[in-house]
Amino acid sequence: MTLPVVAVVGPTGSGKSELGIALAQRLDGEIVNADALQFYRGMDIGTAKLAPTERQGVGHHLLDVLDVTQEASVAAYQEDARRIVEDIRARGRVPILVGGSGLYIRAALDRLEFPPTDAGVRSRLEAELATTGSAAFRRRLREVDPASAERIDDDRRLVRALEVYEISGRPFSAFMPRREYHQPAVQIGLAVDRAVLRARLAERVHAMVAGGLADEVGRLAARGLRDGRTASRALGYGQFLRVLDGSMTEQDAVEDTIAATRRFARRQLTWFRGDPRVAWTDWHAPGLVDRAVGIVRQRGDIS
Structure with a gap:
């Protein structure tokens, strides 16, 4: 029997890390990180990364694998995550x-x-776009990929769609993902009341600042954080880089980080709520771990 992959998903601040640890202990499992910003060495406070002592002896993978100057890649992650999943199994x-x-x-x-x-x-396409303009590029894309031309609303993605067609001969829209597991999987979503989540996220940001986020950003700035296309835009890190540069006060950075984190959590909820395969359970429900284990055993058909 193939053991399923279990995925614990939901908005930031919903307790995913804690539930992941508990499930790993109950199911004899190991954790594979799926938070893009926890790939980065040194980005600990602002990403709520569990310290080694908080991992309770549970094996963790794909944490601290990139320097802040490197760019995270979904394609590279796919290859690494699937290899690690097979090794765990x-x-x-x-x-x-x-x-x-x-x-x-x-x-x-x-x-x-x-x-x-x-x-x-x-x-080359970017140079052509600068000369001919967006409207001409959209007409060009409409001839070979009308679905993408209808959906795409920014120049960067127009270029990307035409790049893909030129290289592969296939429309960019042909690469759109399907909600179809490539191997057995169970997704558990943690649902949080919106008002509760808003309050939790504000408290979380204040705790990160009290825990030394500004000093962490300062250390990472010395290691090239500003040059990292992914890391420099992370919630909290971009704001406190501006504090270091003198273009934002710390209070404004805190408020901006709270607002940005709340927007991010809404986008996460929209993303995961759109997947009917996710089994939702209340993040603070009595017996949460038992409920989650029950979902895995039922949906994953394991004893």
Whole structure:
């Protein structure tokens, strides 16, 4: 029997890490990180990364694998996560994905093919776009991929769609993911009342600041944080880089981080609520771990 991949999903601040630990202990599992920002070494406070002592002896994978100057790649994550999942299964244990980065979750779980890329083709198309304009590019895309031309609303993605078509001969829309697991999987979503979540997120940001977020950003700035396309835009980190630069007060950085985190949580909820395969349970329900284990055993058909 193939052990299912268990994924614990939901908005930031909903307790995914804690439930992941508890499930790993109950199901003899190991955790595979699916939070794109927890890939980065040194980004600990602002990503709520569990310290080694908080992991309670449970094996964790794909934490601290990138420097802040490196760019996270969904395609690379797919390859790494699937390899680690198979290794965990080969040892008779249950792989447990934990995180709120929806595309990374789907990359690990679903039949998802990534379109090819070519920096030279992309550079040439960007130069052409600057000369001809967006309207001409959209007409060009409409001839070969009307579905993408209708959906795409920014220049960067127009270029990307034409790049994919030029390289592969296939429309960009042909690479859209399907909600179809490539191997057995169970997704558990943690639901939080919106008012409660708003309050929790504000408290969380204040706790991060009290815990030394500004100092963490300062240390990472010395290691090239500003040069990292992914890491420098992370919630809290971008704001406190501006504090370091003198263009924002710390109080404004805190308020901006709270607002941005709440917006991010809403986007996460929209993403995960759109997937009918997610089994939702209240984050604070009595017997949460027992409920989650029951979902895994029922949906994953394991004893």
